[in-house]
Amino acid sequence: MQIYHTMTPVHTAQGCAVALGYFDGVHCGHRMVLGSAVRYAAENGLTPAAFTFELPGNQTLKGGRILSPVQKHIRIESLGIEQYLEPPFEAFRDLSPEDFVQKVLVDCFRAKAVFCGKNFTFGARAAGDVEMLHALCEPRGISVHIVPMAQYGAQAVSSTRIRAALEEGRLDDANAMLGAPYAIDWTVTHGKGVGTSRLGTPTVNQNYPPDALQPCTGVYLTRILLDGHWWPAATGIGRRPTVDDSANAAVTCETYVPDFSGNLYGQNPVLEFHRYFCPVRKFRTLQELSDLIHRAARESKDYFAAQTVK
Numbered sequence: 322m323q324i325y326h327t328m329t330p331v332h333t334a335q336g337c338a339v340a341l342g343y344f345d346g347v348h349c350g351h352r353m354v355l356g357s358a359v360r361y362a363a364e365n366g367l368t369p370a371a372f373t374f375e376l377p378g379n380q381t382l383k384g385g386r387i388l389s390p391v392q393k394h395i396r397i398e399s400l401g402i403e404q405y406l407e408p409p410f411e412a413f414r415d416l417s418p419e420d421f422v423q424k425v426l427v428d429c430f431r432a433k434a435v436f437c438g439k440n441f442t443f444g445a446r447a448a449g450d451v452e453m454l455h456a457l458c459e460p461r462g463i464s465v466h467i468v469p470m471a472q473y474g475a476q477a478v479s480s481t482r483i484r485a486a487l488e489e490g491r492l493d494d495a496n497a498m499l500g501a502p503y504a505i506d507w508t509v510t511h512g513k514g515v516g517t518s519r520l521g522t523p524t525v526n527q528n529y530p531p532d533a534l535q536p537c538t539g540v541y542l543t544r545i546l547l548d549g550h551w552w553p554a555a556t557g558i559g560r561r562p563t564v565d566d567s568a569n570a571a572v573t574c575e576t577y578v579p580d581f582s583g584n585l586y587g588q589n590p591v592l593e594f595h596r597y598f599c600p601v602r603k604f605r606t607l608q609e610l611s612d613l614i615h616r617a618a619r620e621s622k623d624y625f626a627a628q629t630v631k
């Protein structure tokens with residue numbers, strides 16, 4: 322997949338079938354929009370493409386990001402998108418709906434078909450809706466395809482609902498709406514060394530950047546991609562009250578990978594969250610904390626041994 326970070330013409334011979342949206346999470350609805358563009362492109366000799374945008378680091382327009390940029394790109398590429406335009410939001414936010422169609426769809430993509438959900442809006446102050454998209458595209462020879470809304474629990478799937486599910490500890494709901502396990506790939510940093518020296522459970526520390534959505538604190542059954550293999554693991558997200566009871570202690574994300582040893586500092590391993598296990602607690606002794614970590618790790622091994630996840 323070719324990724325462009327500025328408003329520039331993409332590479333296409335016959336023009337593009339373009340999926341439109343922010344696509345945070347690349348959830349079931351997004352997969353239908355992106356997949357429809359890919360299928361239509363294959364059937365009509367067009368280039369499968371997507372138009373999205375980047376928000377500045379501290380921007381809260383859409384809430385904390387569900388996926389890192391790299392994970393978002395990997396998931397979108399795996400659906401078959403070949404040309405991917407992701408300019409900063411400011412590069413097009415003030416365009417009128419007419420200018421959006423001309424400057425983005427015509428000039429950048431030579432679009433022949435566009436794909437979105439019925440709630441798609443575009444142009445300055447989101448003034449354009451799907452009716453206006455039809456009215457502006459069809460005279461320019463661009464067909465507009467409104468994809469049916471993917472549903473979960475009798476409501477439309479949305480990035481907003483997935484953020485709420487993650488924040489409330491409803492990982493099963495979040496993963497069902499995502500259509501794939503929630504995953505992070507934050508850079509591994511140094512912890513305090515307590516895990517190795519006093520607990521017998523060294524941990525991979527992957528703390529959340531400020532612009533990312535942080536799921537509910539708790540202990541999770543996870544798996545981590547190290548040296549090309551998936552390892553069952555147990556992850557704690559929380560303040561670690563047993564070893565640090567200061568009120569302003571930072572929330573950390575730490576993963577114990579049984580049977581693994583190796584130096585991972587500075588790497589960005591993918592960590593998938595599969596099951597919420599229990600809340601984080603303040604234990605009376607380090608032994609009790611160590612027992613919990615080992616119990617969660619055993620559960621994780623059993624869970625993945627019984628699964629046929631690829």
Ligand SMILES: Cc1cc2nc3c(=O)[nH]c(=O)nc-3n(C[C@H](O)[C@H](O)[C@H](O)COP(=O)(O)O)c2cc1C
Pocket residue numbers: 512513514515516517520524526540541555556557560561562563564575576577600601602603604610613614617
């Ligand atoms: C699976 C798992 C569960 C955890 N649960 C808790 C917990 O319930 N309470 C707590 O105080 N710390 C918990 N922790 C955090 C540990 O206190 C932490 O890993 C340990 O202090 C090592 O920190 P370090 O990496 O800074 O050395 C958990 C860690 C893991 C990996």
Ligand SMILES: Nc1ncnc2c1ncn2[C@@H]1O[C@H](COP(=O)(O)OP(=O)(O)OP(=O)(O)O)[C@@H](O)[C@H]1O
Pocket residue numbers: 341342343344345349350351353354383436437438439440441468469470471472477478479480481482
């Ligand atoms: N449930 C859904 N089914 C099908 N298409 C959807 C669904 N939700 C969003 N879309 C479409 O996917 C594209 C990207 O959606 P976008 O990321 O902008 O919003 P969203 O998923 O609804 O999130 P938010 O909750 O932040 O509004 C848009 O074209 C949108 O119309």
